[in-house]
Amino acid sequence: MFLKLKKAGGGVLHMGCTHGVVYYTSPLWWQESARDHGDALLSFKYPPTVYISDIAGRVARHVNNRTQQRFFQPNDGRVCAPTDTNISLAAAGKLTVNLEWLKKIRRKPRHAEEPKEMDQFSCPHPETRTSDRYSLYDRFHQKKQKRPEERLRSLKLIPDLACLINSSAAEQINRELSSSRYSLCQMKDIHYMFSLRLFFHLHNERLNSSFMKEMEKQSTAEAIRIGLDGKLICGQTGTHTRKSDNSQQQSRSPQAPVKGDSPTGSATVGGYHFSVAMFPINEKNKDKIRQLYAVEKREHDVIAKISRFASLELHDLKSLCPPDLLKDSSSQLMPWLYDNTVNCRIAQIASENQNVAALTTDTFILWYRDWLASRNISDSHLKILENDAQKTLLPRIVGMDRTPETGCHFILWVFDKTEKQIRMYDNTGRHMNISPSDMDILKDAFRNVDALDRWTVCSPQQWRRNYGNNCGVFVCTVSG
CATH class of the missing domain: 3.40.395.10 (Adenoviral Proteinase; Chain A)
Structure with missing residues (x-):
């Protein structure tokens, strides 16, 4: 009956990083909704600073309503204040926003630290060092918004961030899944969930293996592997990594773009x-x-x-x-x-x-x-x-x-x-x-x-x- 009324069934909700590695999956038995996205975001110990989806506006409103307007802030997760001037400039393609925290990531060595505050919403992210959070549209949906203020959720308004992110990574994974749609739809629930988990595991393994081979070509390190924190480790044994202090565990890998002092x-x-x-x-x-x-x-x-x-x-x-x-x-x-x-x-x-x-x-x-x-x-x-x-x-x-x-x-x-x-x-x-x-x-x-x-x-x-x-x-x- 649900399929006949909504013309859509369940599926799977998956979230990944800028490289396409999937960190969260959840089977959907009904049509996708903002609540599914909210459940996922609120389950993270450190919620992402930038969240990109095809229903960014609905996700921001839903999650903020569940958290007393504390999650996606400032400007309800938009890149700037929804003033008439900003909206008109964004519509004309003349608005550009430079985020200060994005510059700090590039200018300083990134070593993850445990934030001192334990509040999930006001606590800064250990990598980006900011408590701001943004809900933005991917490149396929950022031009199809009926509300004028939703234009301020476009990833194109932040050029420094847009050049680093492949916002269509999720759509590319969906295309891979579509080849197995018929067999997945014939499975029982438990087999369906296991097959999804296996698919994403193999997907992540393929990406990590390809990345490691590329790094091996650029480095002379014998032992290159990915640690428990998901970061690349070169030339270290597992025993040494466990015994080393936090600064050594978070050490940067060879060829990583870490900057030195400013030459002024x-x-x-x-x-x-x-x-x-x-x-x-x-x-x-x-x-x-x-x-x-x-x-x-x-x-x-x-x-x-x-x-x-x-x-x-x-x-x-x-x-x-x-x-x-x-x-x-x-x-x-x-x-x-x-x-x-x-x-x-x-x-x-x-x-x-x-x-x-x-x-x-x-x-x-x-x-x-x-x-x-x-x-x-x-x-x-x-x-x-x-x-x-x-x-x-x-x-x-x-x-x-x-x-x-x-x-x-x-x-x-x-x-x-x-x-x-x-x-x-x-x-x-x-x-x-x-x-x-x-x-x-x-x-x-x-x-x-x-x-x-x-x-x-x-x-x-x-x-x-x-x-x-x-x-x-x-x-x-x-x-x-």
Whole structure:
């Protein structure tokens, strides 16, 4: 009778992340409703910051009514206030919203932390660090809204977020399920639920396996796996992961876009003044960059591949030269640098000189993990040193903690074979010596190159910063 009246039966409600991995499934015995979405969202320990569905308006109203208007806030889950001006601009396609929390995710290393507050609704999300929540439409339904204020639930209004999210991932999974629709409809309830659970399990396994194979091509790590928290773990054993502290468990994986200090500010040495203003962008290069930014591309599209370990993506270039910098030539506001930005510049310098080799910011992290696990660095992580270069450039990430995986400051180590010397470069002057533990790692890493016991460690005269942060630009400059 329900099928005859509503022309639709049950099905399955599934929720996934931006990569298409399904985290929640629920069989539907009746037609899909906002209550099903609400039950799912309220079951999470940390509700998602952005929820995308084909009934975003109904979901926001229903869940807010169940939680005394506390769940989807501010603006009832819309990207901005539903004023007449905002609605008219959104209808004309001229409204753009920049979310502050989205910028912070890109500018700082992400290490999940347990929020101190236990209130489910006011507690900030451990990854996005915000308590705001948005209910938005996917790209197939954002133009079909009768209510004018519902235009403010369009994902297109947030370009920084739209370029990272495949909002049609759920529809693609439904298309996969449609091939088995007839057999699923003939099953008993218990068999139907088991088949759905098996389907989504195999779906997640396929995505994870494909991602791991891609990471293995870009990394020399022997052991790459996915931990219990769903994050990639490289070069660590299960025993070490369980015994390590929270900062090591949440460590970033190789090739992850973690940024260093912002290169704004200045520094001096011997009366010489150093600042990012020393490197102006001429108008010819500005025009080329404007043309590149004008073309619609995904933020993770590779625009230059300098070496096997150094690929420059579009968002890496924007970290060095943001669109705002092209508008005002006198602007001194500079962005935070991604690891890939520094890695690509140093690789470019090394490619111009046959006697110079370049490592990446992840190299020492891989050595560090091997050393903690077995007091021995695997040969696969030392292949990058198998060259005849006289100088080796190693950019490093350092910070206040002992582990090199939680830092946010760039320094540079230069290994000179001809002079048997290790030169340290740091614009803060705090990291001008190598600790005994780090030296033990370096000795083992260079065991096939030379004995570092006979080498000297020095700190050449260099710029020092007075205020602000410019470590990324500083490392790229002294490398040349």
